[in-house]
Amino acid sequence: MASDLHFEDFVPGQTYDLGSVCVSKDEIVAFAAEYDPQPFHLDEEAGRASMLGGLAASGWHTCAMVMRLLADGLLNRSSSKGAPGVDTIEWKRPVFPGDTLSATATIQKVRSLVTKPDLGLVFVRIAVTNQDDLPVLFWENPIMFAKREMAP
């Protein structure tokens, strides 16, 4: 596995383009049927009758699709060791069948770990827009990366 990007390479203010993904109705319904079977994620009529205004993806599905972009576009060419959690998620707009989502990751701050000197935390803000350039999703989370200068 390529591991080009290490903790030392991340600088606050940098933005990484994570590319884009298009979602179909079948994918929206399949995810919802397995993980989030609320009527407005499964059925067009229920979607239209809801605050979403139409059949729309589970917010967790949107996060999962963007996680794929983050893994392909950044983490899998880095020394990422995973994340302890997420600080905040904002679902700003519904995601409808046929929408194309584009994501960026912006480095907010970096911090060495006192207890694990071979690792550091990089705080990342993920921003996602749709094909109309309207905000769909934000999340912020700390991700652990190994340092290039590993402890012995």
Place this chain on the structure above:
Amino acid sequence: MASDLHFEDFVPGQTYDLGSVCVSKDEIVAFAAEYDPQPFHLDEEAGRASMLGGLAASGWHTCAMVMRLLADGLLNRSSSKGAPGVDTIEWKRPVFPGDTLSATATIQKVRSLVTKPDLGLVFVRIAVTNQDDLPVLFWENPIMFAKREMAP
């Protein structure tokens, strides 16, 4: 769709049992292959070499499985209208193949919406433990519910 629980029914301190779910290696790998293809979620050897200590589920997969428990155990017998986001997620321990996850939802606070008088926000804390009763996941999020006494 049954809609027994409305905004007025939620009181801070109440806890709802959401039941449990067991996860297999095949499910862990299938989710990761689609949404979070980091080596430690896909491959046993990479998992053992990682901080997780073994092939372990994507944290987003764990959230999705618990979302299913929340939908089946609470939201789909309520007037839920969806959620604007998540305030925090803590992934406390890895989820390994064969683990059984049990979840509860505890009501933290409730708040009427000034701009939408027929709705209210219920702030819920989700707590998830494994078969050894060890904490695996927490999240907190506000969920919108219709009031029983709907505005005209």
